[in-house]
Amino acid sequence: MNLRAILEDVHQLESEFEQVLIEPQRSLIGVVTKPVTLRGIDLGPFQIELYLDRLAERFDAGAIDCVALDPNPATSCEEVTHPHVKSNSLCTGDATVPIQSALREGRICDLFLLVNSVLHTYNSGSPYVSLDDWHGVACGDCGFSCDRDNLYCCQGCECDFCDSCISSCEICEESYCQGCLEREGGDGRYLCRSCRCNCPRCAQIASASDVDEYGVCRSCQEEQQEQPDQQEMDHGDDSEHEPNQGAAQDPAQPPAA
Numbered sequence: 001m002n003l004r005a006i007l008e009d010v011h012q013l014e015s016e017f018e019q020v021l022i023e024p025q026r027s028l029i030g031v032v033t034k035p036v037t038l039r040g041i042d043l044g045p046f047q048i049e050l051y052l053d054r055l056a057e058r059f060d061a062g063a064i065d066c067v068a069l070d071p072n073p074a075t076s077c078e079e080v081t082h083p084h085v086k087s088n089s090l091c092t093g094d095a096t097v098p099i100q101s102a103l104r105e106g107r108i109c110d111l112f113l114l115v116n117s118v119l120h121t122y123n124s125g126s127p128y129v130s131l132d133d134w135h136g137v138a139c140g141d142c143g144f145s146c147d148r149d150n151l152y153c154c155q156g157c158e159c160d161f162c163d164s165c166i167s168s169c170e171i172c173e174e175s176y177c178q179g180c181l182e183r184e185g186g187d188g189r190y191l192c193r194s195c196r197c198n199c200p201r202c203a204q205i206a207s208a209s210d211v212d213e214y215g216v217c218r219s220c221q222e223e224q225q226e227q228p229d230q231q232e233m234d235h236g237d238d239s240e241h242e243p244n245q246g247a248a249q250d251p252a253q254p255p256a257a
């Protein structure tokens with residue numbers, strides 16, 4: 001791309017946009033759009049920034065940032081400042097090919113007009129966050145969208161769930177989603193990750209308060225007591241032996257039989 005041609009195009013930009021900024025040190029050409037309002041939701045003006053140095057690698061929307069100047073992000077994600085903008089990068093959708101050819105052919109003014117029109121258009125087929133959910137959050141299970149205040153946060157996965165989908169641990173009574181709970185013994189109480197253990201012997205879920213120090217469940221412990229000649233669980237593991245100096249005698253040494 002020829003810098004001279006770009007500069008000529010920039011003059012045209014000034015007639016299309018009220019504010020044009022050129023920062024050679026950052027290889028940046030930018031414009032400020034009119035405030036964007038989609039389906040009654042004000043998203044504020046955006047600054048479209050083209051970084052010429054990024055064009056060395058690729059001729060696509062990766063060279064462009066769309067920065068919300070008066071952001072009104074989606075409630076569910078701060079990074080989504082527009083249904084088609086996440087972390088300042090634009091999902092160009094149907095405009096992808098025209099944007100790429102404008103970039104490749106150095107038609108800077110066309111490029112900014114294309115991006116500007118993407119920002120002023122809502123494509124309900126592929127938003128990062130749907131405008132319907134802009135100020136609401138979808139339940140992580142059934143997808144029902146409601147106000148954040150009416151959702152419950154699962155203490156396990158930290159996702160939000162509606163009041164019909166949230167559940168709770170039957171020991172600690174904290175809120176958990178169904179996916180984060182497992183049933184004791186396969187059909188007993190619903191237990192959270194902190195309140196349950198996987199017995200290493202029978203692989204069943206057991207309440208953490210019922211297991212011994214090795215995580216072995218009660219029924220396996222009872223079975224073990226009935227079969228005293230069974231091999232011991234903790235077969236000598238000296239990996240915890242501390243290399244500290246100063247102990248003349250090793251107190252861990254068992255007395256000679």
Ligand SMILES: [Zn+2]
Nearest residue numbers: 139142162165
């Ligand atoms: Zn739900």
Ligand SMILES: [Zn+2]
Nearest residue numbers: 154157177180
């Ligand atoms: Zn969960």
Ligand SMILES: [Zn+2]
Nearest residue numbers: 169172192195
């Ligand atoms: Zn619990």
Ligand SMILES: [Zn+2]
Nearest residue numbers: 199202217220
């Ligand atoms: Zn067991």
